[in-house]
Amino acid sequence: MKIAVAVILAYMFSFTPHAEAQQMPPSAKKLNSINCAKVLAERNIVETVYGVKLRFSEEVSNFLEGAFLGDVETKTGKRTIKGIDFEPVKYDAEKDIAQVTATLKLSNIADIVDKEKFNIDKFPDKVIKRTAFATSTPDTAKKISAIRAAEIDAYKNLYKKIGGFTLESNTKIENFVLKSDNVKASVIGALMGADFVGFNWEGKGADAIATVKLRINVKELNDMLGEKIVDYDKEFVEAEGQGAQKTAATPQKKKEEGKQAFAPNVIEGNINVMP
Numbered sequence: 001m002k003i004a005v006a007v008i009l010a011y012m013f014s015f016t017p018h019a020e021a022q023q024m025p026p027s028a029k030k031l032n033s034i035n036c037a038k039v040l041a042e043r044n045i046v047e048t049v050y051g052v053k054l055r056f057s058e059e060v061s062n063f064l065e066g067a068f069l070g071d072v073e074t075k076t077g078k079r080t081i082k083g084i085d086f087e088p089v090k091y092d093a094e095k096d097i098a099q100v101t102a103t104l105k106l107s108n109i110a111d112i113v114d115k116e117k118f119n120i121d122k123f124p125d126k127v128i129k130r131t132a133f134a135t136s137t138p139d140t141a142k143k144i145s146a147i148r149a150a151e152i153d154a155y156k157n158l159y160k161k162i163g164g165f166t167l168e169s170n171t172k173i174e175n176f177v178l179k180s181d182n183v184k185a186s187v188i189g190a191l192m193g194a195d196f197v198g199f200n201w202e203g204k205g206a207d208a209i210a211t212v213k214l215r216i217n218v219k220e221l222n223d224m225l226g227e228k229i230v231d232y233d234k235e236f237v238e239a240e241g242q243g244a245q246k247t248a249a250t251p252q253k254k255k256e257e258g259k260q261a262f263a264p265n266v267i268e269g270n271i272n273v274m275p
Helices: 018-023 026-050 138-162 218-225
Strands: 007-011 052-062 067-075 089-092 097-105 127-134 166-174 177-191 194-202 209-217 236-243 266-268
Touching (some): 052 138, 067 138, 127 138, 138 209
Antiparallel strands (some): 052 067, 166 177
16 A cells, blocks of 8 residues: 555546647646646645535446446535645656645635634644646546546545445345345435545556545544534544546547646656556
8 A cells, every 4th residue: 555644646537638638749748737737636625625525326236237336426616725835746757647746734724714614723733735646648547547536436435434324225036036136325425534545556557446545533523623523433434445447538628728837846757656
């Protein structure tokens, strides 16, 4: 397990269609990947501070055929944030992978959060770190996206542990033989304060499966919110999630020329995130 305490990684497909990515000069691909990673890192900061809304359903529609369908959606909504800084950006030119770590000191948002809901004065020196990876190369994006998928799956499993879920089932037997067995679980809820413990890969190449572990500090979350939100007898609650690689990158709308921001303080070198 690659450890990154108090750091949450997030991943996304390339912002650029396949054909366009192939025609991009190296400097443009570099800036595109870096700026994409910056936006994702900022998104992750918001997920930690304000939490994410979750809606998921899992269904085994035919046990005999192993028919499983899982669907998870997350949303942050429109949130106000400020005071985000970035550590020096890392870029792997050979793999076209940008790594950006965003940091936020909670005291920087003391004047924009609702202090009746968030008692951040108890943690004046707490710094949130969130790291994102991005690329402009579709083949690489397929692999990176598996880690984001695993993170979302871990969010779901973490919520199932501390928030619960609804489950219904139906089983039919004829002449002592199982004919059908259907199970469905679902929930709509919100989760905040999750830290990224680490991730690893099972397998190699295109068949590799990503595993992500998330953790919530129960005591810290309860203290920050001023009440016992999570009724759990342990200091930490952990959950793992898994994600598979997408078979093809999703094309995105082409950006207007001249809109890319300058990316200073870039550290060139290998980024070891691939399976």
